Ligand SMILES: NC(=O)c1ccc[n+]([C@@H]2O[C@H](COP(=O)([O-])OP(=O)(O)OC[C@H]3O[C@@H](n4cnc5c(N)ncnc54)[C@H](O)[C@@H]3O)[C@@H](O)[C@H]2O)c1
């Protein structure tokens with residue numbers, strides 16, 4: 001029995017992500033929460049002949065409580081997306097409060113759930129989530145994940161366009177750091193199987209992974225950011241968490257986690273100087289089983305990229321922590 005909740009379920013990501021979760025045979029209950037339109041989205045999905053029962057909730061009538069009670073996994077794509085010319089950090093002002101409110105609900109009604117944060121800026125919203133959970137005394141770092149899977153999906157796709165691989169996802173590429181611009185660091189030297197990237201193409205490839213989100217924002221021309229590829233990526237990560245919880249072994253995927261609280265994280269926190277960082281995570285029935293240190297084996301070029309990532313991350317992380325502990329005056 002697995003109850004999945006999508007918070008922000010009526011949005012550009014929320015709807016296709018809910019569709020994918022509805023089609024997952026392991027999901028038995030799917031609760032959709034949003035400030036608008038969930039009754040309609042839930043009615044629509046409920047006609048699909050897969051096992052999950054589907055319910056939709058709005059804030060009225062204790063909707064958040066109803067949606068979250070009994071949840072095993074909560075995926076959060078709630079919040080505003082970018083328009084051309086904006087950075088992810090520009091979303092902080094609005095999305096920080098949205099994520100804080102939803103995590104307060106989770107702390108109260110589903111404190112043991114696996115929490116997957118998609119809302120941007122991920123580099124800051126995950127520290128916000130951690131602080132809220134800490135204050136409620138229910139923080140389990142093994143169950144809090146910033147979803148950076150889209151960066152991995154992009155790296156796989158863009159590499160395949162160079163290598164000619166027929167199935168991009170057959171190549172495993174660790175993408176680490178954070179989820180914005182220079183904080184995103186693909187480690188092509190650790191791709192499995194190995195990939196041969198011509199030296200003159202490497203910088204452009206790294207740049208495309210780091211700024212893939214901007215490519216979509218520009219192409220959508222004011223109509224938002226990546227939604228369909230994000231729904232795919234969010235579901236890919238959620239599905240892995242669900243499979244690991246159900247006992248499947250050896251599942252690894254990068255995610256942005258609180259390093260000091262997860263097995264194997266301390267030494268990476270020492271090397272990087274940051275507490276929140278995306279690294280390949282081995283998943284198990286309790287969430288993060290261990291994190292895998294791919295940082296110390298990065299090559300010299302990748303180490304330079306990592307140095308740039310650390311400083312951006314430090315700023316983003318402290319902004320999130322401050323938001324909860326020293327709230328801005330209203
Ligand atoms: N992590 C990633 O890789 C990644 C990728 C793409 C987009 N994103 C982020 O995901 C977020 C959502 O993007 P989108 O394109 O789906 O936006 P959207 O505007 O289409 O959908 C957001 C939804 O959130 C809902 N919402 C707002 N406040 C809420 C609240 N308090 N509780 C519940 N729901 C609420 C809105 O009603 C809307 O339906 C953005 O912040 C975007 O930047 C992250």
Ligand SMILES: O=C(O)C[C@H](O)C(=O)O
Nearest residue numbers: 082120212213214225226
């Ligand atoms: O670029 C964005 O703002 C959305 C998302 O973070 C992405 O990487 O596509």
